[in-house]
Amino acid sequence: MDLGFLAQFFVNGLVLGVIYALVAVGFTLFFGVLDVIKFSHGDVLMLGAFTALATYLGLSDIGVAPGVALILVFVAGIAGMAFVGAIVCKFLVLPLRGAPQLNTLLITLMFGTVIRESVRLFYPSGSNPKPFPKLLPDNAFEFGNLTLRLDSCIIVLLGILAIIFTQLFIQKTKFGLAIRAVAQDEETARLMGVNFKTVVLLTFALGSALAAVGGISTGLYYQEINFAMGLMLGLIGFSSAVLGGLGSLYGAIAGGFLFAALQTVGAVWFAVPAYKDVFAFAVVIMLMAWRPTGLLAERNEERV
């Protein structure tokens, strides 16, 4: 196996890693502010991709230029999913705060099922895979065995930008400060005049918007989307977030790339590439046994 081939795997892994990191950052944000897992995240991602597709179809009907369409598609997906995220938080997550954590996990899982089934049943022929429009330039550069597609580079760049934007938002703005305050200690934050509910809703909107970016990127990369794609992506995003350490932004990013790396290694290593998921999840289980609270988790001891 020569260098070009390995580089190809590296590039593919990088694209996957960015998408996974986008999903994982959402999980870690939700966990940070509310200590909950919102498992409908993967399906929100899928819904974001479908919203984008529907927007594109609508726009191309009235003859909008592809460049403008690309931007509008992203805007529609992001705005739509931010709204959905806030709705989920308001009606399903916040009312269950007193209940066991597991109930939140289950209710959002079920909401994910509802989204998935709704798309399958109510989107026109939604049970079939849908071709996703090629909105990015698909020029390719050949370096020996390595084919570098321009759209892959753009997707990676876009994902990294989205993550950097999130990071800056959390570190530099007042709202970000409020998010961090709530994540650290909800009661103290409330005492300091932070509007808890607004902050939580905003965080859910932000995380879900990132999922939309991830969903559209997936669509642009594979040029195909289907109603069931969210389940696996959500699981992988969750695994990445947990692997990195829930509540840690850097952990989620690292976890996303690590999971993509594991899959890539699995694909190279085994004669049957399909074993890559088996390998990746097995390693995740082993890593969890080694570091029970993730790789980059903050240390907190239990007080009695």
Next chain:
Amino acid sequence: MANFVKGHFLITILATIAGLFVYFFLHLERSWEIVLVVGLAVLTMVVSRRKNLIARAQETCLQKPKFSISVFFVAAVAIIFALRSEHFALLMLTTVLLYITVCFGLTAQFGFVGLVNFAGIAFFGIGAYTTAVLYQYAAIPDFLIILASGLVAAVIGSILILPILRTKGHYAALITIAFGVLFRTFLEVNDTLGGPQGLKVDGISVFGLSFNENINLGLLGTGSSYVTYSILALVLCLVTFVFVRRMENSWVGLNMDMVRHDEIAAASFGIHPPSWKILAFTLGNFFAGLAGSIYASMSGFIAPASFNFADSLVLVSIVLLGGLGNVFSVIPAAFLVVVLPEKLQLIQEYRLLIFGIVVILILRFKPSGIMPRGARRYYPSLGVKK
């Protein structure tokens, strides 16, 4: 004396009513009839809850456990014989009984010691695949195969013990989720185990009685081959039920409750939390494996598609919907969750959607489930003061 007879009489009536509901639920086919039966059942539940009848019924049954179990067993056998020629109804009944068995195991794991298992269907699947492989490659008696399937599920589950003991909450949930996905993907890509096409499984045969053939029921005529399977599943379900109930009522259950409530407090009282977690986890997986084995023989064919993550979710939903930790509650919840969607052909296409919405509504408005677990009673014979 009068009170004594009254108790027995009440239990018999209860079993008859429950049996009739289950019979009509399984027997009727038109959607409006099913809706009627379910509506009637819900109405009965609501009215009896108003009058505090459910608690009193449970009370009466608890005071005479052996008698109630035998009466309900007889009622179940009567249902099976009444449905003797209806393949589909019996298939469903058997599936429900096996699901109930798995959910008893899950209750032990997650109701008693607080370990959430999102890979229930994976252990069920391990049992099923073990059975398929053993039939192909080993010549051992069929009942031993069932036992071996349970053991293999328990042993494979023990790989997860170390990570599960070290992690907590969502981190532990991830481990079982990851295992469930891993198992499913592994089956799909592994050619020795049939890949996506799955494996064929021979039926059970014991002492010359082949479970896959129609059986002669004497005066009742010929019964469907599923009669034998449903009775086998019923026996397994009953044994599991008695086992889990005994465990719950004994000091073992007390220790497990303490581990769930507060591990640190439990440890400081000399209880070793990991042992109880291991016990509950292994036991639950063992039950799942046993049920999976019977399922494999019954359906004659298994494929990875039957062991999806979504099926694990269905199992967890049954346990939660019933009322976490209440062993009895699993039974009505399983009937609702498993049979209702199959029965309502009209909504067949929409059943997952409706299932999702119903679970959301229940979690949102009645999070403790349809039959919440009551407080532990240390002297069952004394009863509760009203």
